[in-house]
Amino acid sequence: MSRSNKLAVLWTSADKDVAEKMVYMYTYNAAKQEWWDEVVFIIWGPSSKLLSEDDDLQAYLKKMQDVGIKLYACKACADMYGVSEKLESLEIEVKYMGQDLTEYLKTDYKVITF
Numbered sequence: 001m002s003r004s005n006k007l008a009v010l011w012t013s014a015d016k017d018v019a020e021k022m023v024y025m026y027t028y029n030a031a032k033q034e035w036w037d038e039v040v041f042i043i044w045g046p047s048s049k050l051l052s053e054d055d056d057l058q059a060y061l062k063k064m065q066d067v068g069i070k071l072y073a074c075k076a077c078a079d080m081y082g083v084s085e086k087l088e089s090l091e092i093e094v095k096y097m098g099q100d101l102t103e104y105l106k107t108d109y110k111v112i113t114f
Helices: 016-032 046-053 055-066 075-081 084-089 098-106
Strands: 006-011 038-043 070-074 093-095 109-113
Touching (some): 006 098, 016 038, 016 046, 016 055, 038 046, 038 098, 046 055, 046 075, 055 070, 084 093, 098 109
Parallel strands (some): 006 038
16 A cells, blocks of 8 residues: 655644744654655645744745745635735745645645644
8 A cells, every 4th residue: 555645734824823833843844854755835814914924934934945845825815815925925836726725635645734
């Protein structure tokens, strides 16, 4: 039996403490320590607004990029908060994510949500 070795992290929380002390820490280490072959990080909902306003979270996100984590943000949500351009300036791919998330769920990705 083959095991899935791809992870999609769905971050929706606007809680900075949760972001720093769980979501970011696990996601970063999952890629850096090579616990997974591929790590995708999806910014969705209130997390997009928090990220757009927080320099600490933005700096940490750069570390995630440096270890090869693919970064995406939901365009519908980012547009609702008026932060699409800000997220794009952070080198995050902003696009409609509903279909992509559905594919992650239907295929061989493990999906974890915070």
